[in-house]
Structure formats: structure tokens, C-alpha cells
Amino acid sequence: MATIAIPANQAPKLHYLNNGHSLKSWLLTTDHKRIAILYLISVTVFFFLGGFFAMLIRLELLTPQGDLMQADTYNKVFTMHGMIMVFFFLIPVVPAVLGNFLVPLMIGAKDLAFPRINLMSWYLYVVGGILISHVMLTGGVDTGWTFYTPFSTDYTNTKIVEAGLAVFIAGFSSIFTGLNFIVTIHRMRAPGLAWDRLPLFIWANYATSLIMILGTPVVAITIVLVAVERLFHLGIFDPKLGGDPLLFQHLFWFYSHPAVYIMILPSMGVVSELITCFSRKRIFGYKFIALSSIAIAVLGFLVWAHHMFVAGISLYAAMIFSFLTFFIGVPSAVKVFNWTATLYKGSISYATPMLYAFGFIGLFTMGGLTGLFLATLGIDVHVTDTYFVVAHFHYVMVGGVLMGYLGGLHFWWPKMTGRMYPEAWAKLSALLVFVGFNLTFFPQFILGYVGMPRRYWQYPPEFQALNVLSTAGASILAAGYLLPMIYFVWSLRYGAIADANPWAAAGLEWKTASPPPTFNFDETPVVTWEAYNYDEIPAWERRVPVAK
Amino acid sequence: MEHAAHNPALLHHFADPQQQKNAASLGMWLFLVTEIMFFGGMFCAYLVYRLAHFNAFAAGSQQLNIWLGATNTVVLLVSSVTVVLAVKAAEAGNRKRLVSYLIVTVLLGLTFLVIKGFEYAEKFEKHHVPGATFQFTEPFDDNGKQIPVNPNEAQLFFSLYFAMTGMHALHMIIGCGLFTVLAVLAWKGHYTPGYFTPIENAGLYWHLVDIIWIYLFPLLYLISRHS
Numbered sequence: 001m002a003t004i005a006i007p008a009n010q011a012p013k014l015h016y017l018n019n020g021h022s023l024k025s026w027l028l029t030t031d032h033k034r035i036a037i038l039y040l041i042s043v044t045v046f047f048f049l050g051g052f053f054a055m056l057i058r059l060e061l062l063t064p065q066g067d068l069m070q071a072d073t074y075n076k077v078f079t080m081h082g083m084i085m086v087f088f089f090l091i092p093v094v095p096a097v098l099g100n101f102l103v104p105l106m107i108g109a110k111d112l113a114f115p116r117i118n119l120m121s122w123y124l125y126v127v128g129g130i131l132i133s134h135v136m137l138t139g140g141v142d143t144g145w146t147f148y149t150p151f152s153t154d155y156t157n158t159k160i161v162e163a164g165l166a167v168f169i170a171g172f173s174s175i176f177t178g179l180n181f182i183v184t185i186h187r188m189r190a191p192g193l194a195w196d197r198l199p200l201f202i203w204a205n206y207a208t209s210l211i212m213i214l215g216t217p218v219v220a221i222t223i224v225l226v227a228v229e230r231l232f233h234l235g236i237f238d239p240k241l242g243g244d245p246l247l248f249q250h251l252f253w254f255y256s257h258p259a260v261y262i263m264i265l266p267s268m269g270v271v272s273e274l275i276t277c278f279s280r281k282r283i284f285g286y287k288f289i290a291l292s293s294i295a296i297a298v299l300g301f302l303v304w305a306h307h308m309f310v311a312g313i314s315l316y317a318a319m320i321f322s323f324l325t326f327f328i329g330v331p332s333a334v335k336v337f338n339w340t341a342t343l344y345k346g347s348i349s350y351a352t353p354m355l356y357a358f359g360f361i362g363l364f365t366m367g368g369l370t371g372l373f374l375a376t377l378g379i380d381v382h383v384t385d386t387y388f389v390v391a392h393f394h395y396v397m398v399g400g401v402l403m404g405y406l407g408g409l410h411f412w413w414p415k416m417t418g419r420m421y422p423e424a425w426a427k428l429s430a431l432l433v434f435v436g437f438n439l440t441f442f443p444q445f446i447l448g449y450v451g452m453p454r455r456y457w458q459y460p461p462e463f464q465a466l467n468v469l470s471t472a473g474a475s476i477l478a479a480g481y482l483l484p485m486i487y488f489v490w491s492l493r494y495g496a497i498a499d500a501n502p503w504a505a506a507g508l509e510w511k512t513a514s515p516p517p518t519f520n521f522d523e524t525p526v527v528t529w530e531a532y533n534y535d536e537i538p539a540w541e542r543r544v545p546v547a548k
Numbered sequence: 549m550e551h552a553a554h555n556p557a558l559l560h561h562f563a564d565p566q567q568q569k570n571a572a573s574l575g576m577w578l579f580l581v582t583e584i585m586f587f588g589g590m591f592c593a594y595l596v597y598r599l600a601h602f603n604a605f606a607a608g609s610q611q612l613n614i615w616l617g618a619t620n621t622v623v624l625l626v627s628s629v630t631v632v633l634a635v636k637a638a639e640a641g642n643r644k645r646l647v648s649y650l651i652v653t654v655l656l657g658l659t660f661l662v663i664k665g666f667e668y669a670e671k672f673e674k675h676h677v678p679g680a681t682f683q684f685t686e687p688f689d690d691n692g693k694q695i696p697v698n699p700n701e702a703q704l705f706f707s708l709y710f711a712m713t714g715m716h717a718l719h720m721i722i723g724c725g726l727f728t729v730l731a732v733l734a735w736k737g738h739y740t741p742g743y744f745t746p747i748e749n750a751g752l753y754w755h756l757v758d759i760i761w762i763y764l765f766p767l768l769y770l771i772s773r774h775s
Contacts, residue, residue: 110561113571179578187571188561213578217586225590225711233679234707235700236593241678242604242704247596251589519560 015515030115036101046088053081058471066457074457075142082145087170094266098408099205105509106199108190108525113183121176128170135159149237149248153229164223171216178212192527199531204269207293211258219255253304261300267404271357275339276532277505278354279346283532285338292331299328309380325375332368352426356407359434363399388448391441414498418515421491432480439473506532557743576749580756590712601701607687608705609771617769620663627656628758631751638744650731657724678707719757726750
């Protein structure tokens with residue numbers, strides 16, 4: 001390692017990790033960094049739980065017959081996969097883990113504005129998680145993660161109310177996280193840290209938080225209405241009682257489409273940090289990237305009905321939503337072009353976080369462009385509810401969000417733990433994830449285009465070859481996800497000791513020790529520079545170390 | 549931490565009390581935004597169905613007790629005034645007046661809930677509660693002719709009535725609990741002219757709950773009552 005290693009026998013500095021070792025010091029902590037670690041552990045549990053259900057799906061689809069499970073079981077399995085992955089992994093993962101850890105550090109604050117509310121967010125998440133696990137163990141839900149009425153209100157006999165309550169509670173966890181971030185970013189910035197000097201990760205989390213506080217309450221009340229409809233026979237979405245199931249879809253997607261941007265925006269923020277650091281360059285078009293996050297947050301609220309093109313909305317409404325959906329491609333493309341332009345003439349190094357950033361750009365671009373297919377009314381009618389849609393959103397959710405998250409986790413791991421991860425193993429896992437991902441999901445584009453519907457446990461034999469490829473890819477992908485789990489834990493004890501700034505990165509979080517002290521900075525920093533001032537970092541620091 | 553010595557209310561991660569106060573008040577306003585979005589879903593459903601089934605909504609609306617609704621509107625408006633007076637008293641450091649205004653606010657809130665309870669009881673008696681026992685007799689117009697109303701559509705009106713006023717009442721109950729706690733803390737002398745943010749923020753919450761009722765009252769009780 002090119003950094004100055006601190007001898008291990010030296011008296012350890014007091015930092016947030018060794019400031020108290022009791023269980024109580026963790027479970028009642030208000031330190032945003034410790035809460036981030038709590039979230040890291042809990043979202044990882046749910047990620048592997050959701051992944052377990054994904055493997056069950058892939059195993060069932062290995063053969064055309066329904067041999068591993070019955071149709072009812074299969075319905076419950078893909079529902080649990082969707083609910084856990086969406087509400088308990090993708091939505092909280094980057095904001096609650098990386099955002100929680102980094103937002104105060106990046107803006108030079110001692111903590112988030114409301115540390116106790118932050119802890120409460122985690123407890124709400126855990127209560128929601130326990131409830132969804134309870135649902136899973138006592139019969140499950142079979143509506144898909146979307147709770148569509150009237151199936152969810154009138155017909156299914158599964159645990160809708162409990163699952164709805166779990167999602168409702170987890171939703172409040174994300175509302176409070178968003179509220180905390182917005183107030184923190186407005187009120188807690190270090191002296192000199194003007195809005196146009198903020199790291200783009202902060203802008204991305206700010207935009208995400210806006211969606212969290214504006215969208216989540218709407219899905220919360222929608223789920224409450226579904227629950228009271230089941231419990232007290234209010235007929236708000238029931239056509240028998242004059243209600244309209246389409247209204248449910250409008251209200252549900254009013255949140256759940258923007259929720260896609262809750263997932264992807266923070267990962268986009270991560271990628272901006274990675275691309276600049278590993279090409280040693282100022283970001284190209286700072287203002288455009290910052291404002292494109294806000295544009296995505298705003299436009300994201302105006303495209304929801306593209307989930308309903310075949311649900312019976314009027315043609316004129318469909319045309320407007322189709323146009324707006326194309327339009328939201330613009331700020332997303334602005335980001336991709338600016339990242340690519342940042343690479344131009346940069347001195348690029350291929351550390352693991354950068355590999356994930358490259359993976360993100362490629363896969364997100366695929367996911368985004370196929371989104372334009374789906375925005376086109378005619379094509380959407382053809383591929384609605386097929387594997388084409390499944391492949392599309394997995395390219396964005398897994399290829400985008402997860403790539404960004406893993407890239408960020410590798411990048412900030414030395415800051416969070418004070419240890420380097422093993423670079424060679426990390427590169428191998430990045431490769432496995434990329435190959436496994438494409439092998440899993442690319443065949444699904446073809447499957448969907450030739451007509452394989454989603455959410456079926458059986459399929460005609462001519463679809464088998466592509467399904468076998470997909471299942472094989474999923475196995476490689478699983479290995480790619482298990483590997484970091486192992487070497488991250490290994491590195492806690494055996495990883496090389498990281499100094500304060502092992503990547504020679506810009507950004508306030510690298511100006512304090514690794515791991516940071518409990519109150520983040522010994523003295524409140526005063527910021528006199530622009531973000532990503534890589535051209536101002538002294539020549540002797542201009543190296544990106546390769547960790548052992 | 550040296551600040552903590554002379555201001556026990558200042559949390560360690562804020563530079564000064566002003567920053568802390570600004571953060572708390574921005575946080576509260578954002579929370580109110582989430583509340584508006586929360587109720588917004590139901591207002592949206594109301595709008596859609598009222599446009600689709602106007603006659604049934606008008607007929608359903610005329611079955612509500614306008615006098616109880618109007619009384620409750622007045623009760624809530626007065627309670628908003630007492631909240632403002634409580635905040636003023638806190639600002640002036642007048643502990644006794646602060647506590648009394650908080651108690652009066654809670655009592656007014658409870659009055660609202662009791663009146664609401666009578667209204668709900670009336671709905672049960674008239675079989676206007678959605679579900680298997682729901683009944684709706686078609687109302688008569690001024691000439692004594694029956695106005696044709698689809699009872700299912702009228703039931704939808706009562707579904708929304710219960711969902712919206714029920715959710716509002718839940719917020720009232722939370723508010724009453726909140727002010728009770730604040731009254732106890734105020735009695736113990738937790739608040740000074742330099743620090744009374746919780747009173748101010750709880751007041752903002754109460755005003756929002758009040759404003760939601762100001763919208764609910766005409767939307768639910770006053771459809772086609774202009775003649």
C-alpha cells in the first residue's frame with residue numbers, strides 16, 4: 001500500500017467504532033455513523049433474504065413445468081422477492097447506509113439535524129422488517145409487490161393488511177430519513193460550503209429526500225385505504241360499491257414510480273464521486289448534473305401513468321404521459337454524457353469502485369434506453385407484463401442501484417472501518433457481478449419480446465434455453481454478491497490499515513481520520529474550494545494507491 | 549460542549565441555539581408537507597368520485613348534521629386561537645398562562661372529539677356506516693319528488709366521510725396527547741423565552757389539523773346547500 005500505515009501496536013485513537021462497545025451503545029446510539037452501520041447490517045440481511053426468493057424463482061423457471069412449487073407458492077415467492085427488495089432493500093440502501101454515513105461528513109457537520117429521529121427511522125425499518133418476516137413465515141402475500149385492487153381487497157385471502165402495515169411503517173422510516181437529510185443539508189453545512197460547492201452525492205440525496213417526503217405519504221394513505229377496505233368494507237377502490245380500482249393504480253404509482261428515482265438517484269450521486277476520483281478530474285458540467293437530479297425528482301412525479309397504458313386510461317392521457325416519460329430521459333442522459341465527458345483525458349485508474357462505476361454507466365444506459373421502448377405506446381402494449389419489463393427494471397434497479405451501492409461501499413469502506421478490502425478479490429467479484437448480471441437479465445429482454453409473460457410459474461418449452469441461461473447467470477451473480485460479504489468481514493480483522501485518505505480523494509469526508517471520530521471533525525472545517533478540485537491536489541498526493 | 553453549560557436545551561451537534569431552532573422549525577414544516585400529501589391522497593379520491601357521482605354525494609352530504617359540523621368548526625377555530633396565545637405566553641415566559649392555554653386547547657380538542665362521537669353514533673343509528681348493514685333512502689327534492697340515487701354511490705360518499713374524518717380525528721387525538729405532555733413539561737418549567745420550540749412546532753401541527761378540517765367541513769357537509 002502506498003499510504004503510510006499506522007503500526008498496529010500504537011495506542012488506538014478514539015473513533016466512533018471504539019467509543020463504547022456495549023450492545024446498548026449501539027442500539028441506543030444517535031451517532032449517524034453507527035446508525036449507518038446498523039442499517040448496513042439490516043439491509044444486508046434483507047438483501048440476502050430477497051435474493052433467496054430470487055433464487056427460488058430462477059430455480060422454478062429452470063424447467064417449463066411447474067415442478068419445484070405450485071402456482072400459489074410461486075405467487076407468494078415473487079411477491080416476497082418484490083416487497084423485500086423494493087421496500088426493505090432498494091429504497092433504504094444507499095440513502096440509509098451511505099447517505100447516513102456521508103451526508104454529515106461531506107458537509108462538515110457533527111451529525112444529522114435530528115439524531116434521535118434518525119435512530120427512530122432505523123427502528124421503524126426494523127419493526128417493518130420484522131412484520132414482513134412475520135407475514136412471510138405465516139402464509140405470505142400473493143398480490144405482487146403492487147397490491148393491485150380489487151384482487152388485494154376482495155379476492156385474495158393472504159396477509160394483505162399485515163404486509164401493508166409493514167410497508168406503511170417502512171415508509172415512515174424513509175419519510176423521516178428524507179426529512180432529516182433536507183433539514184441537515186439546508187441548515188448544517190460548514191462555513192463556506194455554498195450550494196454550488198456541495199458534492200454531487202449531496203445533491204442526489206437532496207433530490208431523493210424531496211421524493212421521499214412528497215411521495216411516500218401518498219402510498220401510505222393508499223395502503224391504509226386498502227387495509228380499511230378489507231377490514232371495514234369501505235368501498236373506495238371497489239367497483240361493486242361505485243369505487244374505481246384504477247384510482248388505486250394512480251395513487252400507488254404516484255409514489256411508486258418516483259420511488260424508482262428514490263432508488264437510482266443516490267447511486268447516481270455515488271457514481272459522480274467515483275468517476276471524478278478515479279479519473280483525477282473535476283466533474284464535467286457540475287451544475288447540469290446537480291440540477292438534473294432536481295429535474296428528475298420533479299419530472300419523476302409526472303410520469304406515473306406509464307405503468308397504466310393498458311389499464312384503461314384515456315388515449316390523450318396516455319399520449320401526455322408517454323411524452324413526459326421520454327422527457328425524463330433527458331436529465332438522465334445529461335448525467336451519462338457528463339460522466340463520460342469527465343473521463344475524457346482523465347488519468348483513469350481501474351480500482352474496484354471505478355469498475356462498479358463503469359458497470360453502472362453501461363447497465364443503467366441499457367436500462368434507461370429500454371425504458372424509452374416502454375414509453376412508446378405501441379411497443380408498450382406489445383411488451384406490457386412480459387419479461388421485457390422485468391429485464392428493463394432489473395437493469396435499472398440491480399444494474400444501476402446495486403452497482404452504485406457496491407461501488408460506493410468499496411470506495412468508502414476504508415472510511416467506515418479503517419481497513420482496506422482485498423483488491424484482487426474485489427475485482428473478481430466486480431467481474432462476476434457484471435457477467436452474472438448480464439447473463440441473468442439480457443436473455444429476459446428476448447424472452448419478453450417474444451412473448452413470455454411475467455409472474456407465471458410455467459412456460460412453453462421453446463422458452464427454456466433462454467431461461468436456463470438466466471438461471472445460470474443468477475448463480476454467478478449470487479457468487480458475485482456472496483464474495484464481498486466474505487472479504488468485507490475478513491477485512492475488518494485482516495485488511496490493510498487505511499489512512500485518512502487512501503484514494504487521495506477530494507471531499508470533506510477524507511479530511512478527517514478513518515474511521516472518523518464520534519463528532520466527525522476535531523474542528524469545524526471552513527470550505528474555500530470548489531467540489532472535485534482534483535487539479536489543486538498537490539502533485540505528491542496525485543496517486544491512487546492500489547490496496548493490497 | 550461548552551455551550552451546553554449555559555444552555556441545557558442546546559444539543560451538541562448544533563453551533564448555536566438559532567441554528568437549532570431553524571432546523572427544528574424547517575423540520576416541522578417539512579413534516580406538515582408530508583401530512584398534506586398524506587391527506588392529499590384522500591382529497592384526490594374525493595375529487596374523482598364527487599365529479600363522477602355528484603348527485604349521490606349531494607344526497608349523502610345532506611344526511612350529515614350541519615349544526616354539529618358547524619359547532620365543531622367553531623370549536624377548532626377557537627382552539628387555534630388558544631394555541632397562538634399559548635405560544636405568546638411561552639414567548640413572554642408566563643408559565644401559568646402557558647399551561648392554562650395548553651389545557652384549554654386540549655379541552656377544546658376533546659370537545660371536538662366528543663361531538664364527532666355523537667355524529668358517528670347518529671350514522672350508526674341511521675345505517676349510514678358502509679358495510680353489510682348500509683341503507684340509504686332516496687331523499688326528496690323541494691317538490692316532494694324522490695331524487696334517484698344509487699345507494700352504492702351514496703355508500704362511497706360515506707366511505708370517504710369516515711376515512712377522511714376518521715383520519716382527521718386520529719390526528720386530533722395525537723394532538724391532544726401531544727399538548728397534554730407539553731402542558732406537563734411546561735408546568736415543570738422546561739420552556740423559557742429562549743427555548744420553546746416544541747410549543748411552537750406542536751402549535752404548527754395543530755393549525756394544520758385545524759386547516760384540514762376547514763377544508764373537510766365544506767367539502768363533506770355543504771354540497772348543494774347554497775340555496
